[in-house]
Amino acid sequence: MVQVQMMHRVGQYKTYKDHLRHCIIIEVPYTDQLALLLIVPKYGHIDEVQHGLSVQLINWYLIKMRTSLLDLYIPKISLEQQVNMQDALLKMGIQEAFSDTAELYGISKQLGLKVSSIYQKNLIRIAENGTESSGAEVIQGITHPLALELKVDRPFFAFVYSKRMKTILLMGRVMDPSQD
Structure with a gap:
């Protein structure tokens, strides 16, 4: 028990x-x-x-x-989970952000930026x-x-x-x- x-x-x-x-x-x-x-x-x-x-x-x-x-x-209790969201986003068609040709000018003026990984962290606390x-x-x-x-x-x-x-x-x- x-x-x-x-x-x-x-x-x-x-x-x-x-x-x-x-x-x-x-x-x-x-x-x-x-x-x-x-x-x-x-x-x-x-x-x-x-x-x-x-x-x-x-x-x-x-x-x-x-x-x-x-x-x-x-x-x-406290339940915590971290989920890699990259596969789900790629399946939804969000592919360019992960490629070498990504254009992330709205985030930064720096050239060559791309998203390498993205995670979602979930927490349930009772x-x-x-x-x-x-x-x-x-x-x-x-x-x-x-x-x-x-x-x-x-x-x-x-x-x-x-x-x-x-x-x-x-x-x-x-x-x-x-x-x-």
Whole structure:
């Protein structure tokens, strides 16, 4: 068993329990515009849930979610990833910027400049201050007798979701929250 610090909140959260796919979905608001969407499979079902995940399914979950009073425990974690974007940009047709004939005059007057590599760095941090929001009534560290207790104490999926754009901005699979 992995030991990690847990964030504890009691409050109103949008949830959905998918009995067919053996998982529960929780929306943890960050701001009026952003939310953390957690998909927490039952023990032993992480691969099964992952194989069934799709944008359509996540959108269906968002429609089906209902507000529930939860006594919620989430591991405090920080997930970081660096992605080389060169292949994706080349496939999109952005090739000249990487060639010896690149014309980057809008950036610099220096001749012979070209893009040698380009990376995107992504970070998801789950902590108390990252989940406080005007969109959720949250009480820290206090339990409520009518709240359903939910401990995210097993592998799960985390998505940063833009409510305004209705799109997933970042996603990750957390197997061992003690590992960076």
